[in-house]
Amino acid sequence: MEVMWTTLALVAGALTLAKGRSESRCTLQGTPRPASFSQPGDFVIGGVFSIHFYVSTTEHNYTSVPKAPQLAVKVAFQLANGIEPIFFPNQSCSKSATVHAVVGESGSTPSIAMSRILGPFGIPQAARAEGICVEYSEAFYRTNPREKVRRVAEVIRRSTARVIVAFVASGDMLVLLSELEGKALAPLQWIGSEAWVTDRELLRFRLCAGSIGFGIRRSVIPGLRDFLLDLGPEQVSRSPVLTEFWESAFGCSLGGRQSAAGRKACDGKQNLRDLQNPYTDTSQLRISNMVYKAVYAIAHAMHSIICTDEPNTPPHCNTSIRVEPRQVNSPLQL
Template sequence: FVATCQITLSFKCIRYTLILCVCRIDPRELRFSRAMIFAIEEINNSTELLPGVKLGYQIHDSCASVPVAVHVAFQLANGHDSVFHTADECSQSGTVMAVIGESGSTPSISMSRVIGSFKIPQVDSFVSPYSTCACLSDKKQYPTFFRTIPSDQFQADALAKLVKHFGWTWIGAVRSDSDYGNNGMAAFLEVALREGICVEYSEAFYRTNPRSKIQRVADIIRRFLYDLHMSTSKVVVAFVAIGDMKVLLEELAQEPPPPRQWVGSEAWITEPQLLSYTFCAGAIGVAIQQSVIPGFRDFLLDLSPSEVRGSSVLTEFWEDAFNCSNYTSKRMCNGKEDLTTLQSPYTDTSQLRITNMMYKAVYAIAHAIHNALFQKVNFTLLQTQRLESKEVWQSNTLLN
């Protein structure tokens, strides 16, 4: 589940919208969206941060699609309220204060060009392929784009120096054919050249490419890994998004190459499922620091049957996780399924890296709204209702 999230300022209720795409729910990314909800509920229960103000939210599923993300951007910019589920009655629309997301650099670039014109702050809370592209640091092009994760320029430098540290001066390179992969690999190659590292091949691909394209990239990797008379390249640097890397490794698994050294970007290097491939044994790379979010695991597990039934997204997740259904010939869901017994990326809180970036982004926006509101000498509810997104955008919390 890839979420493009809208935070609204609301005074009477909390609300959320789930706009669905025809795609399978990703439990890992569902966890990301739940982290946003968890942070908002913490803030709404706080007596120090935004006292007397409630944050509402909408969550849109972009399906990792640029056209869908742009559609959402226009929807937000136009102030169009979608159908939403809520336990309360909202008597008024909230003011759009900021947008969290999108999940990839390319969709974020597209959204930022739309939203930026309206001075709505776009704070990206995700790690790559969650908008870490160094290109987004250009404030002339993306003046209202912010993020809680460093740009790829830093990890490109680190990866090149890591390769140099181990004396690997002859390597192969693969990348996602996207803003994330192309810009990240370009930055890496620039530093690698200065460090005296030679690149034998550099190939780009995307997970939706025809299989023949994926096969060609896999064959190039196999050829250079197998034919040691032809090549001395035993190291592959992969600046690849997690979805693309999964497709590549599945293709390589059809005819596994011998174990070689893989050097990975943060998008996939900590993903246990990908590192289970034997030919990736010993893969190294850079990663976001692990974090702990007190109370978050309990929040994830505390899903009542009524809450699940009230959300088509949670219903789909539940049915897929427990192999049951309320509408088909599968075993009927009875509401007694136990999330604590589930081995799923949704319940895995052992490595809260990306999730913590989402959590921090919500708090960054909340502090920006707080600063914009309470810097007024005569604070009144009327002034709160007149708060403009431009004031949040100009807040020191986001500018810094």
Template sequence: MHTMIYDYTSKPEPPQCSGSVDAVAVHVAFQLSNGLEPAFHPGERCSRSGMVMGVVAESGSTPSISISRIIGPFNIPQVSHFATCACLSDKQQYPTFFRTVPSDQFQAVALAKLVKHFGWTWIGAVRSTALVVVAFIAGGDMDILLKELARDPPPPRQWIGSEAWVTDTNFVSFGFCAGAIGFGIQKSVIPGLRDFLLDLSPSEVAASPLLTEFWEDAFDCKLGKNAAAGENVCDGTEDIKKLQSPYTDTSQLRITNMVYKAVYAIAHAIHNVVCHEKNFTSQCDKHSKLDSKQFFNKLKKVNFSQNGYDVSFDANGDPVAVYELVNWQKTESGDIELVTVGYYDSSLPMGQEFRINRNLSWVEGSEQVPVSVCSESCPPGTRKVLQKGKPICCYDCIPCPEGEISNATDSPDFPVL
């Protein structure tokens, strides 16, 4: 028996139309379904097409949909690490799709609960009289928005962000967003990964176009075969261990952590197919032929803990939605750093989903939760009267008429002005 786990994650490419990305995804999906990549079988001393049990793919929702529609009919499960479209939870259309990253549906609910948690009832979209602005938006779109706002900085606002941008360190240069708070995918320090990344030999670099491109960009030199006249040639003294770059920084691994969990989910499913518990010990038949449907059923039931994180899937192939609560805090030097101040766990009882374990820094460095309401509370002795044509959180505070009294805050009144 030979089992192959494919990780199809496209490397960063120049901006292009989504159609070309989908075309590549479809092409690779057909290759995987047909088992075109050869695999060597030591027992049979021969080479033949590999048997694809699972695919770790893709980072985007649109190509994930394309892949799922091709490999799904073959009962080949797909585990995505970063496709967040709520549509992929539809098991009628995507029965073999799983993911280790929470769906946007969970994040939308979490953002709404965050707003409710801090008592904000008047929320803006970019500009309004509201103090709090919720930006549930893709990173590229947020970049355009913030660059436009930077040309004429707006009055201080409390930004609430989605994971697509609030944990992206490229945005911390926008100082007017200091105090922002939002959700981040759980980060992790993956054991052994840093040592693995730093253990690059010159022969490995030269043999890989991707590593060659990375090496030349990181050290601003050209490998001998690529060097043109007058260009700086890599001379072998380059030390990757001294390199300060996102490649060597393994302390903020968020998406990578989702890939890590996806690979282990597939590995656990395979183990549960070929291994059986007997007399409190595992007995594994490594030569048994793996059945794709049997493997698919085992993947649906995986439930384990890896590197301090629980991994399981619900009936829709979604994980339990757990997010870090990330706060943009200014340091003494004036820089902004991303600080994890708590967590959100959708599996906890209603009202207990948030766990905040550190002080938050709000807009303008305030330590007090900002107030963002359309109308301030009406004190005792007055009553609330709704403003015509406005949301129900907008009202006037009218003194009680003669002969009537109110001894509570926000006493209601139903007539509309």
């Protein structure tokens, strides 16, 4: 029996419970948006990945209502709530498109924000440390006030721990090491992520001597290159993200007329195989391969829940089973 799977990346709102005279109903606050990439299926696996990168600074002066959550927090709410505007909790709530698991991006900043939202719902994501004594855990960002970074540096200086696991981006690590440089420190063993431990600019800090890092192996995902390069204008125009990429790569508009930016209409002769850019190079996939393996791990976990595999008989899968997200956790830990 064939089971359909779907992955999606989307944005979010929040639920509010409104009580009527005879029944209660949940109403989604805000305007739900469909996933940037989605496909109908029997079970839903969520995915959250950064596509654009920019710095946004917001000043909270307590004179106006704060803006709605953006980026990772908003996405986490959407993954937990679904996109149905109204559903009734005294029914089966089957209209709520809650995902069964979430594949997050490699950055720790959005992952931490999402874990705080998704954790109470029992939706499996990041891993739990076992048997390791953690003296402290600190989070900061390069745009934080210097006093915040100085406080993190002071925690490191005063601690008795001699091993520091630093999963941060290169820019953040640069700020931290600059703050630590010149301070009286006992020898430290740094364990870093590939993001900064391979950055040659950080070699100038003596604090990094002897650091150990984890590199993600490159891999080739079977069939991915052909899938990406065989996309045509009709398929691309169904996704706002792919449309943006297509128009930027070829300098034309898919709308059938000249765009506001002065781009002429695409004539249909554009071919992705003619491009030479990171999109067409699938020989150095590292993080993408980790996502690929994570999706398959979740799919196998779901399979073990809804399917019965007996010797000498074809597997029987009951796609009508209502699977709770926390049920997916146990098979993933095996």
